[in-house]
Amino acid sequence: MAKKDIYEERAEALLAPIVAANGCEIYDVEYVKEGSDWYLRAYIDKPEGVSIVDCETVSRAFSDQLDQEDFIPDAYILEVSSPGLGRALRKDRHLEKSLGEEVEVKTYKPVEQHKEFVGILKAFDKETVTIEVESGSETKDMVFAKSDIAIIRLTLDF
DSSP states (O other): OOHHHHHHHHHHHHHHHHHHHTTOEEEEEEEEEETTEEEEEEEEEOTTOOOHHHHHHHHHHHHHHHHHHOOOOSOEEEEEEOOOTTOBOOSHHHHHHTTTSEEEEEEEEEETTEEEEEEEEEEEOSSEEEEEEEETTEEEEEEEEGGGEEEEEEOOOO
């Protein structure tokens, strides 16, 4: 298991009781390097939406736990936030929760001469994601290999 995965797993284990005590749930945890800085990002959610107070409360308690455990030797920036409206669907639990929702799929390489698709998330498994897209006056199912997907996220509908 990579260092990044170990840090994310341990951070998520520390975060779980904190978010539960604050009426939230963990959406995702990521440990990433951007430029010369490392970031530990915790995305929290709840049905009615996350407020700045929720983020601040969870962040303070989470920071205290991270300081106590001190398992990440690198200097990093801690961020706690909502996953946002156009949230990325990185894990199977995100896809499961979003079945029937409209999503945007961006691929690494063109599929049928396009790299961006919008449609209804119909199904997924270990290897693929299926969305229903409108093609002219009809709809069709498109199946994408997960390895070909750069990002899949909920669409923003205003």
